[in-house]
Every structure is written in C-alpha cells, then in structure tokens.
Amino acid sequence: QIGASSNQTVKATIGATQSSKIGLTRFETGGRISSSGEVQFTLKNYNGIDDFQFQKVVISTSVGTGLGALADEINKNADKTGVRATFTVETRGMAAVRAGTTSDDFAINGVTIGKVDYTDGDGNGALVSAINSVKDTTGVEASIDANGQLLLTSREGRGIKIDGNIGGGAFINA
Template sequence: AFTNKEFQVGAYSNESIKASIGATTSDKIGQVRIMTGGLITASGTVSTVFKNVDGVNDVKLQSVKISTSVGTGIGVLAEVINKNSDKTGIRAVANVISTSDEAVKSGTMSKIIINGITLGDINDIKAGDSDGRLVQAFNAVTNQTGVEAYTD
C-alpha cells in the first residue's frame, strides 16, 4: 500500500508533502478487457461509436473497411481506435492468425503478393516445407508485410 508517504519538497525542514494512493486494481481505476474476433466471417465497413466516454459525450471513429485488401482490415481498425485513445482511453492491438488443418504440399506457388508486397514465385516447395523454403520466403519480407509464417 502507498499510504501517508512523506516527500521532502523544499530546501528546509518541514517543507514536505504527504501522499496516498488508493486501490489501483483494474476494477477501481479502469477496465481491462480482452476481446477476440474469432467469429469474424465476412468483410464490410465498420462504424464504431464509443458512448459516454466522459459520462456525457460520444466519440465516433472514422469508418474502416474490413477486408483482405491492402490498407484495410482489423489492423487498420486498431490504428483508428488508437488514434482516438486520448479521447476514449481505449487502446487496441490486432493479431490476425490464419491456420490450416492441412500440411504444406510440394509444388510451386506463383505470383505471391502479401499485403501489396510481391514475392513472386516460390519453386520446389517440399512437402511439409521440410527445407523451410516457403517459411523463409514469407519471413524475408515480414518487416514490410507484417506477416510471419511458421510450420508446426
């Protein structure tokens, strides 16, 4: 607990202040909530309004298109939410994960473009990406695409 702590603030004795900080659990000073978009199954335009952010006023965010095109999606929605966090007190993080229930098949992937970045063709992919060629190609441009690949 941080109760009745005294701080010297001046050059002379008795120039001090006392301070106490009350309960600091999230139910006392704010709310922490983790949400999942696991049920997102379609694309479209999202319009978001945070109601009564200060007890009176609403904050309407700019609309965001949710799709698989460049400059759209959950990441853009998180950016818009974060641009307004000074008004709403809300911050968002987007972490989109896509999985497959099938193993990587051998062959060639042609004309690969990830988030507007062209990878081109990846030839001679081994079953299960046993030599890591596919994962390495995707991860070579992670800093440009925001996409990280792995196999398990």
C-alpha cells in the same frame, strides 16, 4: 524516522487495486473474418455524458485497411476516449507442415506466388521463402512456429486472403 521524536509510526492503507476499481479494464476479442466491408462504431457515454463516433474503416486485404487501420483509428482518439487498441492478424496451419505442392495460381492478397514444392516441416524453406519473397506487396509474412505449423502474419493488420491452392501439406483451410 517520522516526526520529531523517534519510534513514531504511521499506519497507511491503500484501497482495492483491481482494474475494475481504479478504472482501467482490458477486453480481448477474436474471430474469423471471412469478407471485406466497412466498420464504424460509437462509444456510448465515453466520458459519462457524450458519445464518440469513430470514422469508418475498411476491413480488407488492401494497403491501409484491415484491423491495423481500425486500431490506428481507435488509437488516434485515445487521448479523448481513453481507449487503446492492438491487433493480431494471423492464419496458422492446423498441423505441422507436410510435403506438398501449391497450385500454379496460388496467391496471397492478390499477388500470385505460383507453384512451390515444399517438404515436411518446410525443411527446404521453399514455402516460407516463396511467401516472404512478396511480403512487401502482400503484407503477409510466413514462418514455421515451434510446433512446425505454417504461420502467416499480417504485420500491418490487413486481411490474409489465400487464392488457388496452398497445398494440403500446409493444413490451412483457405
């Protein structure tokens, strides 16, 4: 019941709720980064008047660098700028894993893994196990996705650099 008498009603309406109308927007971008370097950018008129310049961030395969570090830089200023960032750094095989062998000098992010013989679908688990045995050092974790493709993921947002030969059966162009 509204008011002192029964059967009183109130008509209420709400304006547009699209993110573009209420001031919240989401942007996503993606791309292949093939070299290391520094990134620095400025939000122009972030509050309607001022510009905000973020600190330089190194994009590479080293600890404390990469898209994870860039997202951290953006997020530590989110209360001021209103901008938040997330990241996904991964490399996925172009087809299901087939039997193959890595080279003796096979390495990820500068850490040598060496020769690994793996089977179709990495059924013996050799490739995933070998990569994951050094994940704390490389920052790269391996898995086989639902389609049987090798998936390399950087949880920290560092780059993923493959040296040597991962073997043709992984279907990853390094």
